[in-house]
Amino acid sequence: MSTVQDPGTARNASKSAAAIDRAKAQGRAALIGYLPAGYPSVEETIAAGIALAENGADLIEIGIPYSDPVMDGLVIQAATTEALAKGFHVKQVFDVVRGITSKTDAAVLVMTYWNPVVRMGVEEFSRQLADAGGAGLITPDLIPDEASEWMAASDKYGLDRVFLVAPSSSPERMKRTVEASRGFVYAVSIMGVTGARTSVSSAAKDVVAAAHAAGAERVCVGLGVSNADQVREIAAYADGVIVGTALVVAIGDGGVDAVASLTKDLSTGLTREEA
Amino acid sequence: MVRPMVDAPAAGSDESAVDAFLQGGESLRHAPGPYFGSYGGRWMPESLIAALDELEDTFEKAKADPEFTAQIAELNKNYSGRPSLLTEAKRFAEHAGGVRIFLKREDLNHTGSHKINNVLGQALLAKRMGKTRVIAETGAGQHGVASATAAALMGLECVVYMGAEDCRRQALNVARMELLGATVIPVTNGSQTLKDAINEALRDWVANVDNTHYLLGTAAGAHPFPAMVRYFHEVIGEEARAQILEQTGRLPDAVCACIGGGSNAIGIFHGFLDDPSVRIYGFEAGGEGVETGRHAATITLGKPGVLHGARSYLMQDDDGQTIESHSISAGLDYPGVGPEHSYLADIGRVSYEPITDSEAMDAFRLLCRTEGIIPAIESAHALAGAMKVGQRLAAEAGASGDASEKIVLVNLSGRGDKDVATAAEWFDLLDKDSPEHEIAKEGEQL
């Protein structure tokens, strides 16, 4: 079952897996940074994405602003609402992906609620994402049970399928989701939505262990991670650490420079003290 | 089992097409979900799947448990006041081509609408699951009031999410919910309307799913909600079918209901889905006119997409962003629709048509003046539709027979007390200097 996650053949080489494995070879967890496309502008998202990659992020997650973001807390809602109000269009996400992949080696994934993909057509969306150099999709409201079209398109275009697992996932669902995923599995650290939290939930470690036990080779933890100490705590047991809200606050308050310095700081937490 | 997609006319309740469809031998009733044709499903975050599984399991067991069905029957009878009446509207019918019109009086239920059927059922399920807290979304406040009512009755904590704009316009319904012990949380993000209230309720649910049941107010959302909410409303159609047979000795020629998310409609439609001689009509909110873009005619003009957990018709732009809906009726002001309706539209079993604000308000006033019944503005959309259907039936009967032999059944989903301020403003009934006029200008409920 884990063969689907192997970087494997050229056609199905997983960019995300390769990026995580490069970090692993350096004895550390991978850092994954999230930015919403078009906030505060498309140009700044590209510049901030490049800054992320140059300051220690191994993977970059670009969110598509959406009218009904049920998995997002207030900070990301405010940012994506602003991007939409400024006239962001879905197809611009490919400009952002291309703008970053043309300048860096980071694996660039798109995080999107499913309806914008449905509207464009799963096949067409996949084609354009692959064309822009994108690594794959993170899908917060798409479960493998509903993903047959996406499974086919992602196979065709060699894109990663990052599904989520949660503290509430049953062992059967964990197994099914791990088997359907490619690149890595996104472990939701807590039962809740995005947003900075003061401490890392103890549930996170259990979810990662359960996903590994279900056969996942690469499990990355997201939701609520905002500083280097939290990164260090998670890096001890996970293959990657995902930071979102803190970076959105940084770009909103201090622009690209603030993203660069926060990324540098976060990356100090990645090295595993001891195996 | 899930019914396979059958090639059928895209629209129109053409009797021969429905006949052909039904000759496939399978019943359209009791569709179990998760899929209705290609609609429905679970387009939901993984975090909530376990809760949906638990709910589905609890619901399936409850349906098969005589104790549960007896509890529902007892509450329906002695708390809600069921069976609701079936009233012939003779003077109103004179304006509908002279056909006979019968009103299924869900307005007479406790809390004033069909919503009580669903909340009592779901609150009982919440208790069976050991949950101590229910959350709900509400637009105008009808479902919020019904949820607060059921929570009070069963000793559950209740939190209602309501768009900030709706809270202001429906201040009295907010007070009503608070009197019943609920906490009302104004939702200020997104477009601050019903869809954002649902988003916020889902966020609450993800974080509190251990002790909380999400008491969704319409036959939409992720499986098992569409099939489950329908189940609790099927009593409308069952009663209506028995009552019309008793009062007239035959089935109606047409059944009409308004469509918000589609719960009152699917409840009454269900009683007649397998009767090929009965034409079925769902009336969506046409707002200021479908050509203006300011409407809530989801099936008429939407395209399939996924929102709030189900694949269904959806008002969306070319990017797949949800478009804000508009209707004079807060209960119909939703850019989505339940997945079973999308399926029934595609196979041609039910015809969905828009009714504008002004057509609905004309029917609203007409029912007040001819029958002494003040309908909810939502239900007035069904009444306006029934007038059109009646006139069409009369035209068909013209050559061959007598219009007065034709029977149209209308689901009067709620009473209009909540809508008096809106109606007074619409018909310009308020003295320009009165405080009520000032209030109504702001859209507040009196």
Ligand SMILES: Cc1ncc(COP(=O)(O)O)c(C=O)c1O
């Ligand atoms: C009286 C009444 N009718 C109809 C509706 C529309 O909902 P549904 O389509 O789920 O029946 C509402 C919703 O608030 C309502 O209050």
